[in-house]
Amino acid sequence: MKVDRRSFLSFVIGGAAGTALSPLPWKLMDDSSIWSQMWPWTPVPPDGEVVYENSTCSLCPGGCGISVRKVDNRAVKIEGRPGHPVNDGSICILGLSGLQMLYGPTRIKSPMKRIGERGEGKWQKISWDEAIAILTEKLTDIRDKGEAHTVAAIAGSDSGTVPALIRRFMTAYGSPNFMRSPSQRDVDELAVKALFGGDGRTGFDVENADYILSFGSGFVDGWGSPVRMFKAASLWKEKNITVVQVEPRLSNSAAKATRWVPLNPGTEADLALGIAAVLVDENMLDTRAVSGLGSWKNDLLAAYATEKVSQTTGVAAGVIVDLAKGFAGANRPLALCGRGKGLVSGSLRETAAVYLLNALSGNINREGGMWAMPEADYIQWPDVATDNLASAGLVQPRLDGAGTGKYADARYLTNRLADSVNGGGPYPMQALLVAGANPCHDLPDTQRVRAAFARIPFIVSFSSFQDETAAMADLLMPDHVYLERYEDVPIGAGLAQQMIGLSKPVVSPQFNTRHLGEVLIATAMAMGGSIANAFPWDDYETCLEETLAEKWDSLMETGVWVQADTEPVADTFQLAGMDAPAVQAEGDVNSFPLLLVPYDAIQLTSGYVGEAPFMIKAVADTVIKGTDGFIEVNPQTARAAGLAEGERARLTTPRGEAQVCVHLFEGIQPGVLAMVRGLGHTAYDGHLAGKGVNINELIGPVEDPSTGFDAAWGIRAKLAKA
Amino acid sequence: MDSALIPKGVKRCPMWQFLLGLGIVGAVLAWGVYAMLLVWFKGLNQTNMNDYYGFALWIWADLAVIALGGGAFFSGLLKYIVGKDELKNIINYAVLIGFICYSSALLILAIDIGQPLRGWFIFWHANVHSMLTEVAFCLSCYFAVLTIEYIPLILENRQLDKVPFFHNLSHNMHETMAVFAATGAFLSFFHQGSLGGVAGVLFGRPFAFREGLLIWPWTFFLFTWSAAAYGPCFTLLITWITEKVARKKLVKDNVIELLAKISGWMIFTYTIAKICDTTRWANITAPGLGQNLADFYTGNAFYGYWILFAEIILGGVVPAIILISAPLRKNPTWRVTAFFLGVMGVSLNRWVMVLQVMAVPIMPFDTWALYYPSWQEVATTILPVAYGIILIMISYRYLPIFPQEAELNPIQEEAAMAVEPHTESVPDLKPANA
Amino acid sequence: MKHEQTHGTPMKYGMAIDLDKCTGCGACMVACMAENNIPFKEDESEKLVSITWMRIFKLSNGKSFPDLDICYLPRPCQHCEGHGGHSPCVSVCPATATDYSQETGIVSQIVTRCFGCRYCMGACPYHARYFNWWDPVWPDGMEKYLSPNVSPRMRGVVEKCSFCYHRYQLAKNKAYLNGGRRVPEEAYQTACTQACPAGAIVFGDLNNPEHQVHQIVKPDPDNGNRSRNDRAFRLLERTGTNTKVYYLSSREWVRRAGDNYLAHEKTGQVAKLHH
């Protein structure tokens, strides 16, 4: 037969009819839509049994209780722990993002040693044994040369067993150079010592106060224990309490306050003393707890006459009197200080002036008042028996100068580290251990810090993450993250109570990381001798359990231990520190007509851990857009510079310059520019790196002459079209 | 070469010229196809749409081509139902343009949806409350009608017509065309209207929302009306362009003028309705929702009052007057100007009803969102234009689209030559009246 | 369920968000992202293509320094009831991928039904609906924290806040086990409510006088569910969206910013438009 066109056509028609009557097209259509409903490349989270594990968050000093939801072995969500004395079920944006850090790709997954140039990012994976051997050999070498003191350590904090182990290691090794990341805690401790005469910190009973006068403290921007402060701020709203926020910029805290009092940047101390002067002048005082007021009253009145203060601060005289009356008229007024989150050590004069207000209103160590809390003392280890090498090292002066000469009262002057290493110190630094800190990003004048790091021959980072400091290291010995390890978390952060939280391993370690405590113990063992003897524990968990002693069981059960009654450091407030000179912004007014001030935002960690993708996602597009970082400018100032919203500009300070975008903001005084702290990372991955500008590149430490602490609150700047 | 396929009694450009033209437009088409594949394989991130602009250039293009394709149903209605028989001389082209417009719309929709493989859910899991469901059903049905209307035209190709089956099929289909025209008009009423309803039912968006009649907002009727009014304008504009390109007259002036006049009156009445609608909306509907005109036309860089003027005066009143007034209408320059303004007016109206709707901030603390399309969106929007030109080129070359062409352009000496070669190409079927 | 509805009045889940307390910290946004497997990209600063079921808007009173005042407004899906359950988005979806439940008052979004026409996004005046412009990709390892309770979405579909409906489903499972059907107030709370450190969000059944949200809002069914609380307002109440998220503010300028008003109109005192 002949297959012609018609036959073929017929075949095709028959085929089409048959196909239409078969399941083929319909099933394919259905199945392809079902395929599109769950593409193989879209993850399907496995189901399983749900359990909740209680632990303590240590991503900031807040000490919140967390409850981690797990599905089989996976942690899937971090929630606030109901009933916890700090946060009672609530949680902050950082705490919520913890799992992105735990499972994130920027973790350091195993110990590594540098094989390329420093900072080049070329690493070789090594075993823990090898890592400990390298560290031991290096440290032994230095020590054997009698130069133990040239080794330094920077930790994120100095409380709790892990920092104590670092410090103990340094002592046994023979170096006085243990440092901690700077924060307002520095000046607070010093102020407690100066004003109350003992070691301790302040605590604020914010929940029971009935008038709040905050000198720039970002009570809803991350100051103190953030979640606790958020809850307090809501409580203030419910109780209809007057909250006054004094700061040059309309921060979120200022917006939440009943009254925002803008003032000239850096004049908080003047305002506080001006208010004190009004209190004295109008005799609205309760001086029971204050000693040495007598003759000082006249000095105060002379130096801080209302009109004069008004001129300095830019706050109208009427307002100053108003604030004084409001403060004095309240039953339990409370003044707070520490700008933003309190990330800078700060000025003693300002701190003392604000604490004075609390003292003058008679609310020291009282309900709703300011408490002078003693240091936590649960770590009671026997003293280290040092050998000769160690003893010789320990008597050397510290690299940062703290504890001697004009810095006699300061414990740590980490802000002076860069200058010291760059040639200003008594001796060169030969090795640096960094744990829980990221100085290459977080210390002011980052360029100089990095230059200093470049001079240090051997740097060990214990960071869990690929941060800027780890990038400068020679040896990476990654710690577990807080969800993988045991650790005690002493909760300071402005609480008027002594509390200890316990972090527990919620999941097993995800990578080949090791607990810092374990590494220290292992290294000490490897070094032998008196160093090994200083660490009489088999492992960190034993150390922790023995240290916490009777608290251990209750901590394991409830996750938090609260000391019932705490005896304050002292009940008497001595006048001190207030006659120090004011700290000025660096730079010359003529070349730098504007002022740049940093501000803190709760969406950014502004600390050791880098922001998780979730947090960056919650940042407004007037803070970062693409990789551009913004500065807030009053429209008047912007007009004068010929800049419009979103426009790129060149921001120059005596310390550096950067390209920024302009965000017009009426909430900031003309002539002042504000930039958020915490951005401009160069490490981590594309979710964080390269976004915005690190304000620490533009600002440098300004020494408070009375303490040596960095008290920079801003820097002079100029702004021009890019 | 292909002269056997070319309708009798007409002259076409040489093959090389035709192929060159096809090649140029084909290149544009290929660019569009490339963009289309990009969108299908990489997803809608290839566009500049965003969460404020869920609807953008493509939906505008859809609405615009469907309005412009309205010439098909309306001239069908006029010819087959109303009985304006002269329109038989342009109805073929109206159908072809309609076919192109509607197939383009469906293609763009297929590109526009985020999950093309599930596009059929709109039929299978239809939500009867949704205007888009109504659109999808009526649009598909009407596209089927247009296909049915277009098929006899294809079958009239000289070679196909020689197949007795096709010849008869075509003949029979012609006979029943009135039924299809009526169906088409009915379906068009609904889908044109539903497209208007798409914006009008958005009661959360005061700029788009309209009160109305029964279940439909006013925009439902305005869209049907405007499609009927401006669709013929587009048909006439394309006819004019085709005549310019072909460099010959294809449709007699009396036919053009008749359709132009009807279109003019339609535009006139539509514009009155539109003005009434706008007045009511501006004075009652929007203020009732706490908004006034200034909220919609100020405070941004693009959408100003000019758009109202351009749409209603330039695109409505002016073409209406030109087309209604006999002396102006008979003047080709004025007439074409009116066509052009009309097409602009209705396209602008659709733009406003899609893109300005998305741009206007609704929550007082929200801001204007402006948008510009990505090249992929532009390319995929030009794709149907290229496809349309190609289909017109082929249809014009091989199909007797314009019944009056031969009469208007008598062929002198080459007539015999043109017929000759085809006898070889189909040896066993000798044309009856060769 | 037929025999279920006889068990009592249907529920109407809703929220009251106290803007006096809200600090704009973003915990609700991140709690929502973590709870609902919301994806993220390297650059999320282009907010118009950034999926945030809960989004915080910054409102300002428009004044100059130092009289400027700002207020943050968290915006989940408002779960509009519209008229009889015809919310703006639900009524326009051509494929019934979103519906309104008379039993819970929740507007659903079924991403596997959605084919991505985005009409609902155009219909929603709150911009509460988000399109998956990209395939969701979690950086290596991070897919480990994904919750099995919420199905990750694929490219090309619309998604939005569900009032953490899966928590209701789970709570109901437990209720069944305990021999009941009703879900107690504390057993079903959204992730944002739970996380909010300022305690600004209260969630519950607006129909249930025992629920805190009812006590705060005091909805008036005879007046289009308007709140009887002087501090309360709803977003774009005049459009008739009839939302179930109520906002509270003691500041008049904030309440006025919640809706469109002609210059002469008084805040919160205009007749509701009927359609």
Place this chain on the structure above:
Amino acid sequence: MSTLDEKAQAGMDDHAAHGGDGKASGAGGFIILFFIIGFAASMVLGWVIFPKLLYSQKQQPLNFNHALHVEEVGEGCQACHYFREDGSFSGIPKLAQCTECHEEPMGDTEDEAIFVEQYVTKDREVPWLSYSRQPDCVFFSHAAHVIGAKMDCVVCHGHIGESEVSRPYEYNRLTGYSRDIWGKNIAGFKRNSWDRMKMDDCAACHKEADAIHDVSVQTQRGHCYVCHK
């Protein structure tokens, strides 16, 4: 076809009709034959070959004897497939549950040996293939059905509890889902309630049981979130 041809013929002129007559009837036969060939071929393709191509089979990691276990443990299905305290359903048991009894090999079957050697001693979960796994977008509440509506497992799972061997796991190559969900019969016919578990099957059963949640304004049926997540 022939009627059409006749019709066509009528339209042709005499000259053409002459030669075409016989030819047309001969071709007509072929034409029908070709139609039938095309039709039959595509029917075979669609009904026989296509399902074979569409579905693939996998064997379970080891053979599981349900019948034996049911006999041993008493208590019925709940002994191993139980409700957790939060009301969720445990589904296929984890290894830990099995090792409660199987720490040491019980009996001397080959499968028992595989189980103990490969999984128990190595502490590896058995990668069971779940015949009834619904797509990820589905929320199925066992509590609502088993506790609330007191339904028997058999209604959805069939008589798997009586099986002595694990049947092969069939899955759709395109979607990856189990054939138990998407229908054993390619034509979509169901003999038993457990033959298919697509959304329509849920709906049909709910309708039958008069358990229609007519709360969705749009569908007049159950709210989408009743069964979706």
